[in-house]
Amino acid sequence: MTLSLFITKSALRNKRRTLLTMLGVAVSLGLLTLMMSVWKGFYLDTGSAESAQRVITRHKVSLTNFLPSYYRERIRTITGVVAVVPNSWFGGTYKDDKSGNFFAQFFTDAVEWPKVYPEYRIDPDELRAWQRDRAGAIVDDALATQYGWKVGQKIILKRNIYPVDPELTIRGIYHPPEASKTMYFHTEYVEEAVSWAKGQPGTFSIMCASPEAVTQVSQAVDDMFKNAPAPTKTESEKAFTLGFINMLGNVKVFILGIGGAVVFATLLVSANTMAMAIRERTREVAVLKILGFQRFTILALFVGEAMLQCIIGGLFGILPATLMTAIVSSMGGFFAGIKMTPGLFAVAVGVAAFIGFISAIVPSYNASKLAIVDGLRHIG
Amino acid sequence: MSETRNIVEVRDVSKVYKRDAFEVTVLEHVTLDILSGEFVALMGPSGSGKTTLLNMIAAIDHPTSGEMRVNGSNVFALDDAEAARWRNENIGYIFQTFNLIPVLTAFENVELPLLLTRLSASERKEHVMTALSMVGLGDRVHHLPKQLSGGQEQRVAIARALVTDPNLLLADEPTGDLDTKSATDVLEILKRLNEESGKTVIMVTHDPHAASYAHVTRHLEKGELLPL
Numbered sequence: 152m153t154l155s156l157f158i159t160k161s162a163l164r165n166k167r168r169t170l171l172t173m174l175g176v177a178v179s180l181g182l183l184t185l186m187m188s189v190w191k192g193f194y195l196d197t198g199s200a201e202s203a204q205r206v207i208t209r210h211k212v213s214l215t216n217f218l219p220s221y222y223r224e225r226i227r228t229i230t231g232v233v234a235v236v237p238n239s240w241f242g243g244t245y246k247d248d249k250s251g252n253f254f255a256q257f258f259t260d261a262v263e264w265p266k267v268y269p270e271y272r273i274d275p276d277e278l279r280a281w282q283r284d285r286a287g288a289i290v291d292d293a294l295a296t297q298y299g300w301k302v303g304q305k306i307i308l309k310r311n312i313y314p315v316d317p318e319l320t321i322r323g324i325y326h327p328p329e330a331s332k333t334m335y336f337h338t339e340y341v342e343e344a345v346s347w348a349k350g351q352p353g354t355f356s357i358m359c360a361s362p363e364a365v366t367q368v369s370q371a372v373d374d375m376f377k378n379a380p381a382p383t384k385t386e387s388e389k390a391f392t393l394g395f396i397n398m399l400g401n402v403k404v405f406i407l408g409i410g411g412a413v414v415f416a417t418l419l420v421s422a423n424t425m426a427m428a429i430r431e432r433t434r435e436v437a438v439l440k441i442l443g444f445q446r447f448t449i450l451a452l453f454v455g456e457a458m459l460q461c462i463i464g465g466l467f468g469i470l471p472a473t474l475m476t477a478i479v480s481s482m483g484g485f486f487a488g489i490k491m492t493p494g495l496f497a498v499a500v501g502v503a504a505f506i507g508f509i510s511a512i513v514p515s516y517n518a519s520k521l522a523i524v525d526g527l528r529h530i531g
Numbered sequence: 532m533s534e535t536r537n538i539v540e541v542r543d544v545s546k547v548y549k550r551d552a553f554e555v556t557v558l559e560h561v562t563l564d565i566l567s568g569e570f571v572a573l574m575g576p577s578g579s580g581k582t583t584l585l586n587m588i589a590a591i592d593h594p595t596s597g598e599m600r601v602n603g604s605n606v607f608a609l610d611d612a613e614a615a616r617w618r619n620e621n622i623g624y625i626f627q628t629f630n631l632i633p634v635l636t637a638f639e640n641v642e643l644p645l646l647l648t649r650l651s652a653s654e655r656k657e658h659v660m661t662a663l664s665m666v667g668l669g670d671r672v673h674h675l676p677k678q679l680s681g682g683q684e685q686r687v688a689i690a691r692a693l694v695t696d697p698n699l700l701l702a703d704e705p706t707g708d709l710d711t712k713s714a715t716d717v718l719e720i721l722k723r724l725n726e727e728s729g730k731t732v733i734m735v736t737h738d739p740h741a742a743s744y745a746h747v748t749r750h751l752e753k754g755e756l757l758p759l
Contacts, residue, residue: 152635152638152639152642152643152646153646154646156639157635157639157643157646160634160635160639161634163634164633164634434630435630435632438626438630438632439643440591440615441589441591441618441622441624442618442619442624442643442644442647442691443615443616443618443619443620443644443647443695444615444647445611445612445615445616446611446612446615448647523586523591523592524586524591524592527626
């Protein structure tokens with residue numbers, strides 16, 4: 152036998168209580184892991200290197216306000232700008248209004264698009280085919296897989312914002328670093344069908360020469376149009392995406408609130424369990440001391456027991472949460488970054504261990520300094 | 532008894548408990564020598580201070596005044612950590628209620644004190660099997676305490692007490708919870724350990740029959756050690 156085995160056997164002494172405690176920790180840690188992966192995906196991930204070089208320019212007042220298309224040529228004159236494409240949200244419906252059939256659709260400039268999104272890999276022949284076909288579209292591999300789309304397949308989008316139902320042919324399937332579930336097609340298609348849409352893109356996506364140039368370019372673009380009829384707001388692609396998320400409310404506070412409540416509640420459950428478990432073994436502590444166990448060893452035995460329970464319980468929660476993040480991540484778009492990483496896994500296990508440690512440290516310390524004669528007199 | 536040195540030297544030891552405004556004297560100026568290899572019974576009515584004296588010999592309780600040397604060590608001068616280490620190396624303690632760890636097998640219970648030593652797993656196994664064989668439980672190694680009778684549990688407890696090969700065994704009412712047959716078995720084991728292995732045994736008991744196994748019986752009454 153080893154002290155580790157002793158800890159394990161002690162942890163399983165009251166199986167029902169241990170199981171219920173582990174279950175409580177599992178549910179809490181599962182939820183916490185989900186919250187942490189959302190936090191990481193939304194606020195910590197910087198995206199690809201190319202993404203860090205990209206900025207989005209939109210109307211300063213609102214995303215629903217359009218920008219004049221001539222801004223594009225003026226933006227090109229700014230030092231540090233490599234390429235600019237208009238990007239407009241089409242917002243059509245595919246098949247029906249069910250959320251499962253929702254995906255992002257943009258119309259853009261197919262010729263310059265690869266310069267702004269160089270990390271999106273696409274077969275050169277497919278790219279050329281898309282650039283040549285005004286009714287052509289490209290979709291990312293996740294979207295193609297979801298609907299079983301093949302190159303050459305025709306699909307129809309139904310109108311919502313723009314009064315046109317595009318009949319598009321998939322000319323290519325691109326491979327972004329993370330699933331985006333996005334379709335791109337030609338600006339000309341919409342502009343020829345909808346006269347008022349002509350020359351009025353929703354946003355511009357700008358590729359900068361380097362990540363260091365992003366701030367300067369953003370400032371220069373906004374300064375350039377500060378007194379224009381359509382003033383702009385230019386921000387990094389990450390900040391632009393976060394803007395959508397923040398429309399939901401203060402997501403940061405929500406995540407922190409849920410995470411904090413979960414950890415605190417789990418701490419109370421675990422602390423209660425450990426306090427009961429240690430109290431029941433007061434006499435045993437005295438016996439261990441008589442056998443020669445020192446205070447630190449007894450402290451380590453109980454704290455180790457609590458940490459073991461919490462880590463195992465935590466793993467039972469973290470593993471299903473990992474599966475859930477994979478499902479959420481596969482939805483693409485905003486959710487593409489919500490995924491489990493080894494670092495996040497380590498943090499989650501660390502939180503479980505921390506809960507075990509904190510919940511047991513006080514009763515364990517009290518037990519470790521218990522006078523042997525008092526422990527031997529204990530009945531219970 | 533091959534050695535005649537004192538293994539326990541108690542000098543003018545007193546113990547006073549304070550309970551609210553009252554003071555309760557448990558031991559009063561007790562002086563006692565126990566020779567190495569002796570089998571001593573401590574008898575006396577409840578509250579006479581027998582267990583308190585035994586606990587002091589085991590360095591688990593401290594006196595209000597007085598001195599004590601056990602196995603050459605001034606046990607009252609040891610701090611918590613030193614006392615724990617000293618007990619592990621010098622003392623085997625047997626309780627009335629056995630106090631085995633319920634989730635550990637007989638083997639594991641006996642092995643517990645050895646986990647604090649530098650012995651390898653195979654050496655520990657050898658020591659445990661020897662100790663269990665000495666108490667006649669070599670065939671019960673994988674049984675949990677609840678699968679053993681009271682007598683068998685106490686024998687496991689004795690094996691646990693002697694597995695580190697201490698030269699002093701302290702037994703606090705070791706037959707108090709046992710039937711006559713089991714009590715006799717336990718006493719025979721203690722006697723054998725004393726006579727054949729040279730262990731010094733100090734046993735607290737109420738039972739004159741148990742005390743009859745000892746070479747010397749000392750009586751305590753109201754905290755005072757009565758003369759021989």
